[in-house]
Amino acid sequence: MFAQATALQPALPQNLPGAIAALKQELNAVILAHYYQDPSIQDIADFIGDSLALSRQAAATQADVILFAGVHFMAETAKILNPSRTVLLPDLAAGCSLADTCPPAEFAAFKARYPEHLVISYINCSAEVKAMSDIICTSANAARIVAQVPADRPILFAPDRNLGRYVMAQTGRDMVLWPGSCLVHETFSEKKIVQLKVNHPEAAVIAHPECEETVLRHADFIGSTKALLSYVETGDRPAYIVVTEAGILHQMQKAAPDKRLIPAPPTNHCACNECPYMRLNTLEKVYLALRDRQPEIVLSEPLRLAAWRPLERMLAMS
Numbered sequence: 001m002f003a004q005a006t007a008l009q010p011a012l013p014q015n016l017p018g019a020i021a022a023l024k025q026e027l028n029a030v031i032l033a034h035y036y037q038d039p040s041i042q043d044i045a046d047f048i049g050d051s052l053a054l055s056r057q058a059a060a061t062q063a064d065v066i067l068f069a070g071v072h073f074m075a076e077t078a079k080i081l082n083p084s085r086t087v088l089l090p091d092l093a094a095g096c097s098l099a100d101t102c103p104p105a106e107f108a109a110f111k112a113r114y115p116e117h118l119v120i121s122y123i124n125c126s127a128e129v130k131a132m133s134d135i136i137c138t139s140a141n142a143a144r145i146v147a148q149v150p151a152d153r154p155i156l157f158a159p160d161r162n163l164g165r166y167v168m169a170q171t172g173r174d175m176v177l178w179p180g181s182c183l184v185h186e187t188f189s190e191k192k193i194v195q196l197k198v199n200h201p202e203a204a205v206i207a208h209p210e211c212e213e214t215v216l217r218h219a220d221f222i223g224s225t226k227a228l229l230s231y232v233e234t235g236d237r238p239a240y241i242v243v244t245e246a247g248i249l250h251q252m253q254k255a256a257p258d259k260r261l262i263p264a265p266p267t268n269h270c271a272c273n274e275c276p277y278m279r280l281n282t283l284e285k286v287y288l289a290l291r292d293r294q295p296e297i298v299l300s301e302p303l304r305l306a307a308w309r310p311l312e313r314m315l316a317m318s
């Protein structure tokens with residue numbers, strides 16, 4: 001019985017990066033990876049980026065297959081933008097705690113209370129929520145997009161209240177906020193960051209806008225993952241306290257090997273500054289997804305079209 005079960009296990013090649021490269025060529029596939037992926041995945045990706053850059057890559061790629069090393073809403077966005085491609089996500093359970101805070105039925109009821117409002121949704125949401133939105137934004141372009149909305153048009157912003165508050169402060173616009181948040185970015189301890197600042201006065205604090213306001217007020221720079229990476233690369237400080245998911249440190253260290261990177265600590269002694277959803281993807285699962293051409297992202301055409309419109313608006317506005 002046991003021997004039979006073992007025999008059914010798919011055999012994995014010794015050289016996974018080599019086997020992945022061969023499958024990529026065979027399928028005419030491209031691997032897009034977010035900065036929060038495990039370094040082993042970042043190292044075999046064709047393109048690494050933040051949500052905005054990855055969306056642009058997905059929309060423009062000529063590859064037949066997009067292997068999306070990220071979370072579900074990112075792979076779903078790739079399918080919405082480029083429906084004739086096969087989009088694979090190594091682990092379908094790679095969701096997003098922030099997207100999960102905004103169930104479509106509850107969002108529909110909330111939106112109905114604000115019929116005059118323009119709905120701007122952060123890309124970290126389901127296709128159903130995108131379909132109920134007027135414009136999508138990412139952390140890289142949220143303030144720019146909100147600033148383009150006529151001043152007399154009220155705005156409903158979903159689902160991240162922390163990004164929403166940050167954008168309100170940046171633009172001076174009042175907005176109705178859906179009360180969602182990310183469990184990784186809300187775990188950073190203000191107390192420990194202040195202590196780190198005291199211990200490392202030479203370091204700049206850099207943070208992702210999904211962090212709470214109490215943490216953001218200690219930041220010297222706030223931006224999307226790509227913006228944080230560029231800040232470290234071009235900045236003149238010798239050290240950086242990095243307040244976002246720890247996967248980004250891999251590219252930061254490569255881009256600026258002479259700079260010291262200090263990951264901001266979470267409230268507990270856990271690995272909570274790693275996104276548990278992003279980290280569900282592994283090199284083994286990337287290989288298996290390409291080998292078996294699954295798990296594949298599938299969307300109904302009416303839903304895809306409804307979610308595509310606000311995404312197209314974002315790409316045109318940013």
Ligand code: 13P
Binds near residue numbers: 049208224225
């Ligand atoms: P970026 O927009 O910086 O890629 O952030 C995505 C994300 O999921 C942050 O938690």
Ligand code: SF4
Binds near residue numbers: 071095097098124245
């Ligand atoms: Fe979602 Fe947070 Fe993970 Fe980003 S870090 S994918 S917002 S759970």
